[in-house]
Amino acid sequence: MINIHELKHNNYVVADYEGxxxxxxxxxxxxxxxxxxxxxxxxxxxxxxDVENVYPIPLTDAEMGHLGFTKEDLEDDAVKYKKDAFRLVIPQRDDFSSVEMWYREDIRRFPNVHYVHQLQNQYHDMTKIFLE
Incomplete structure (x- = not known):
C-alpha cells in the first residue's frame, strides 16, 4: 500500500484489481x-x-533507465545516475536504501526516496520539471 498524501499527478504506480x-x-x-x-x-x-490497492514501484537500475537517467559506475562500487544537471548517487550497486541527490546548489543527503513516485516528487521539487 502507498501513502495517499505522497502521491501527485503523473506519479508512476502499480494498481491491483482482483490480482x-x-x-x-x-x-x-x-x-x-x-x-x-x-x-x-x-x-x-x-x-x-482504493488506496490499499495502489502500490509504489521500488527504485531499481532498470527503473532509473526507464526514467531517462544515464548510469556512471564510480570507484568503490558506487553508482551515479545523471539526467541533465540532476545527479543521484547510491553507495553500492543496486542499493537504493540511502541516496544523495543534487541539482545545481540544492544538495539533499539521504532524503526519503525508495520508490519511483518519491524520486519523481523530489526531482520536481528541485528542478520544477516533471520526471516522466
Missing part, C-alpha cells in the same frame, strides 16, 4: 474517499482504485 497488477500513472486523487485514479499503461484507461 491483476498494472503499471500506470496517477491521474486523480481523492484523499477524502481514499481513492486514486490510475491511467494504466495497457489501453490508456482511467480507473479509480
Amino acid at each position: 491483476q497488477k498494472r503499471k500506470g500513472t496517477v491521474s486523480g486523487i481523492a484523499p477524502e474517499d481514499k481513492q486514486v485514479c490510475v491511467t494504466t499503461d495497457e489501453g490508456n484507461q482511467d480507473f479509480w482504485y
Whole structure:
C-alpha cells in the first residue's frame, strides 16, 4: 500500500484489481474517499482504485533507465545516475536504501526516496520539471 498524501499527478504506480497488477500513472486523487485514479499503461484507461490497492514501484537500475537517467559506475562500487544537471548517487550497486541527490546548489543527503513516485516528487521539487 502507498501513502495517499505522497502521491501527485503523473506519479508512476502499480494498481491491483482482483490480482491483476498494472503499471500506470496517477491521474486523480481523492484523499477524502481514499481513492486514486490510475491511467494504466495497457489501453490508456482511467480507473479509480482504493488506496490499499495502489502500490509504489521500488527504485531499481532498470527503473532509473526507464526514467531517462544515464548510469556512471564510480570507484568503490558506487553508482551515479545523471539526467541533465540532476545527479543521484547510491553507495553500492543496486542499493537504493540511502541516496544523495543534487541539482545545481540544492544538495539533499539521504532524503526519503525508495520508490519511483518519491524520486519523481523530489526531482520536481528541485528542478520544477516533471520526471516522466
